[in-house]
Amino acid sequence: MEDVKIKIRRSEPALSSEWRYEEYSVPVVEGMVVLDAVHYIQNNIDPTLAVRWNCKAARCGSCSAEIDGKPKLMCKTRLDSLGSKITINPIKAYPVVKDLVTDVSQNYEIAKKIPPFTPKQGLQEPWKFMQIDVTRSKEFRTCIECFLCQDVCHVIREHQSNYYGPKHVVKIAALDLHPIDSIDRSELMHHDGGLGYCDITKCCQNVCPEEIRITDNAIIPEKERIVDHAYDPIGVLIKKIKKRKW
Amino acid sequence: MEKNSNSSLTWFPPEFKELNWRLWSFALILILSAGALILYPVSEYQGYVDPFYSPTVLVIPLIALFRLSCYAYRKDYYRHVFRHPLACIDGIRFDDKRKGYSGEMTFFSLNNFHRYFLYIAIVILPFFYYDIYVSMMYVPGEFIFRLGTIVLIVNTILLTLWTFSCHAFRHLTGGHTDCYSCKTAGGAKKKFYNGQSYLNRYHEQLAFISLIVVLAVDLYIRALIVGWPVDFTFLKFVI
Ligand code: SF4
Ligand code: SF4
Ligand code: FES
Numbered sequence: 466m467e468d469v470k471i472k473i474r475r476s477e478p479a480l481s482s483e484w485r486y487e488e489y490s491v492p493v494v495e496g497m498v499v500l501d502a503v504h505y506i507q508n509n510i511d512p513t514l515a516v517r518w519n520c521k522a523a524r525c526g527s528c529s530a531e532i533d534g535k536p537k538l539m540c541k542t543r544l545d546s547l548g549s550k551i552t553i554n555p556i557k558a559y560p561v562v563k564d565l566v567t568d569v570s571q572n573y574e575i576a577k578k579i580p581p582f583t584p585k586q587g588l589q590e591p592w593k594f595m596q597i598d599v600t601r602s603k604e605f606r607t608c609i610e611c612f613l614c615q616d617v618c619h620v621i622r623e624h625q626s627n628y629y630g631p632k633h634v635v636k637i638a639a640l641d642l643h644p645i646d647s648i649d650r651s652e653l654m655h656h657d658g659g660l661g662y663c664d665i666t667k668c669c670q671n672v673c674p675e676e677i678r679i680t681d682n683a684i685i686p687e688k689e690r691i692v693d694h695a696y697d698p699i700g701v702l703i704k705k706i707k708k709r710k711w
Numbered sequence: 712m713e714k715n716s717n718s719s720l721t722w723f724p725p726e727f728k729e730l731n732w733r734l735w736s737f738a739l740i741l742i743l744s745a746g747a748l749i750l751y752p753v754s755e756y757q758g759y760v761d762p763f764y765s766p767t768v769l770v771i772p773l774i775a776l777f778r779l780s781c782y783a784y785r786k787d788y789y790r791h792v793f794r795h796p797l798a799c800i801d802g803i804r805f806d807d808k809r810k811g812y813s814g815e816m817t818f819f820s821l822n823n824f825h826r827y828f829l830y831i832a833i834v835i836l837p838f839f840y841y842d843i844y845v846s847m848m849y850v851p852g853e854f855i856f857r858l859g860t861i862v863l864i865v866n867t868i869l870l871t872l873w874t875f876s877c878h879a880f881r882h883l884t885g886g887h888t889d890c891y892s893c894k895t896a897g898g899a900k901k902k903f904y905n906g907q908s909y910l911n912r913y914h915e916q917l918a919f920i921s922l923i924v925v926l927a928v929d930l931y932i933r934a935l936i937v938g939w940p941v942d943f944t945f946l947k948f949v950i
Contacts, residue, residue, distance in 0.1 A: 531801055534800040534801035534802050534803075535799075535800050535801075536799075554801070557801065594890070594892075595891075595892040597891050597892060597897070597898065597901050598889070598890050598891055598892055617799050619795055619796040619804065619806045619812075620812070620814065622806075623796070623804075623806045623807060623808050623810070623812075624806075624808070624810075624812040626812075626814075641889070642889055643889065644889050644890035644891075644892075644893070645890075646889070659816070661814055661815045661816040661820055662812075662813075662814040662815070662816055663814060663815070664785065664786070664789040664795055664814045664815060664819075665782055665785055665786050665789070666786050666789055666790050666795065666796065667786060668796065668799035671799050672799065681878075681911065681912070685782060685878045685882075686882060686886050688823070689826075689878065689879060689882035689883075689886060689887070690882075690887070691823070692823045692824075692825075692826065692879075692882075693887065695823070696820075696823035696824060697826065699827075700826075
């Protein structure tokens with residue numbers, strides 16, 4: 466099989482503000498993924514090339530990068546799905562540590578602000594709930610925290626705001642839609658979380674390697690929950706009347 | 712990372728302040744088409760009521776607001792009119808750090824009233840079904856089935872599917888529920904929700920197809936009025 470030419474953005478901001486694209490020629494073996502090619506470069510051409518990975522099975526979410534401009538997992542992208550010239554960039558929404566490794570720790574700070582699972586009062590352990598009530602929140606639990614959705618989101622990438630980002634809305638929706646959780650986090654998303662910045666353009670949904678339908682199933686439902694308490698006076702009134710004891 | 716506070720936002724969004732020919736041509740198209748609909752109205756023609764004028768031309772602004780606040784169209788005009796972003800891939804996104812952006816925090820937070828326009832749309836929908844009936848029965852004592860009726864049926868079905876695949880409808884009819892099994896008839900409720908969710912997957916496609924078909928039906932009826940031979944009678948009998 467032919468070689469592929471792989472261009473990788475190399476930089477180490479702690480040492481120098483300069484960066485460059487370096488091109489490598491990699492022999493292709495049947496079934497090879499982009500991460501294999503990067504490992505080939507590390508092992509045979511340039512051991513100083515930095516890349517983060519763990520499972521090589523699309524389960525850990527470590528090897529996120531932009532392959533020909535598209536945010537993807539390197540371990541889940543086969544070389545034969547790409548052309549003979551490939552460009553790999555680190556994910557651009559986050560500061561580079563070195564080469565393809567970025568610092569995604571902002572996300573850990575955001576995660577701390579989200580109230581954890583809080584079961585309704587008076588429930589007996591072990592908690593019991595029905596399958597039909599958890600199917601929706603199960604979809605969100607497949608998130609591998611690769612931050613590809615955060616990377617592709619223009620609110621995070623191109624604009625300064627307080628928006629938490631799609632990955633965190635997925636987490637919040639998983640909790641809010643849970644049958645025995647007692648907190649409504651849409652209030653938080655309306656204010657501190659800045660969900661209003663999301664303009665439902667669905668790039669996050671397009672890149673999620675777990676095929677979570679982020680915008681349709683997490684973001685829009687959260688937006689609708691915000692509408693429930695902040696933009697629907699008639700709905701609020703009906704709820705009040707229903708609650709009132711006559 | 713430095714973050715803006717929401718208090719720095721004004722009601723008039725930065726998106727409207729930039730020189731954006733896409734925005735102004737989009738606004739112009741909307742104004743011109745509204746003007747054309749008012750200046751060149753179509754009254755009923757041989758039993759066919761033009762969808763833009765059913766039940767009255769006065770509902771056009773409401774339907775327009777239903778379309779404009781629909782999640783599917785919102786996505787499209789944020790992308791193609793404002794380019795926030797135009798595409799997801801690096802290099803052709805045409806979004807920019809220097810461009811002002813407020814998303815749905817300021818002016819466009821009005822889109823949150825979408826569910827009210829949904830209610831209006833649901834009220835208007837039966838009129839289209841009535842129009843189908845009229846198109847077959849407009850001559851007293853006679854039943855007639857023509858190509859135009861099929862056109863109206865297709866249009867009405869698409870409008871119905873688009874309306875009921877709405878995201879707000881999805882939320883209101885089941886999405887807001889966290890525990891189905893705690894409710895009476897929870898199983899049925901969840902089944903309905905699942906069915907509606909299936910339809911909701913195709914909401915964007917339905918939004919566009921139905922828009923194109925409505926425009927086509929309008930043109931079809933106008934073509935009939937100017938005498939184009941584009942209608943065809945399948946069935947006709949006295950009742
Ligand atoms: S849909 Fe919202 S969260 Fe997802 S990429 Fe677009 S703006 Fe970001
Ligand atoms: S939601 Fe999808 S794209 Fe986002 S972090 Fe989770 S797995 Fe990755
Ligand atoms: S190495 Fe684990 S997801 Fe790619």
